[in-house]
Amino acid sequence: MLNSIYRWFKNLTNSDQKGYDYNSIYYKYHDFSLFDEFYRNQKKYVETESINLFTDHVNFNFRSKEIQERFGKPITRVNLSESSDFEIHLYKLIEKNEKQKILFHFFKDRLVLISRIFPYAQQDRVLTYQNEIIEQAQHPKMTEVADKKCLKGKDGNFIFLIHDVEYTEHYFMPDPEFKSFVKSEIKAFKNKK
Secondary structure, three states, X not given: OHHHHHHHHHHHHOOOOOOHHHHHHHHHHOOOHHHXXXXXXXXXXXXXXXXXXXXXXXXXXXXXHHHHHHHOOOOEEEEOOOOOOEEEEEEEEEEXXXXXXXXXXXXXXXXXXXXXXXXXXXXXXXXXXXXXXXXXXXOOOOOOOOOEEEEEEOOOOEEEEEEOOOEEEEEEOOOHHHHHHHHHHHHHHHHHO
């Protein structure tokens, strides 16, 4: 059974890498639909003064080399385009006794998206995390977990809070060149089917 799943992922990803982390990242992002959703939902947001990243050690001007200097070698790297223009680096952290996955998404070696994933967070912790961000945005606390919430800073950056199977905070810096790239990758993906 595992061999058939491995062969399926190998055919899907054109890769011999069979690690769980690689495959789960590839499967989640390979068709670029999540990025397209971010661009389409930019008009449905709560405005705030600024978007604060979860750490002071990173900003959207960083290149992959600067991330590696601060976090070390990534656990895995996933290249989603044939042109090598788009790559995702995975790091795992434990902070406040909570396991986290941090994905740094690079377009032409420029950081465009940071995804902070809490794979094991319980409902009450998710509400706490969402309220920490909502309070920074100077908005009233929520009493229930939101499945999707979008905040936009005056700097033009976004935070997408998504709670489905895992709770994820996506810190996104829209870029016109990346938007064109996403559209072309979606078109290429649809043509492969």
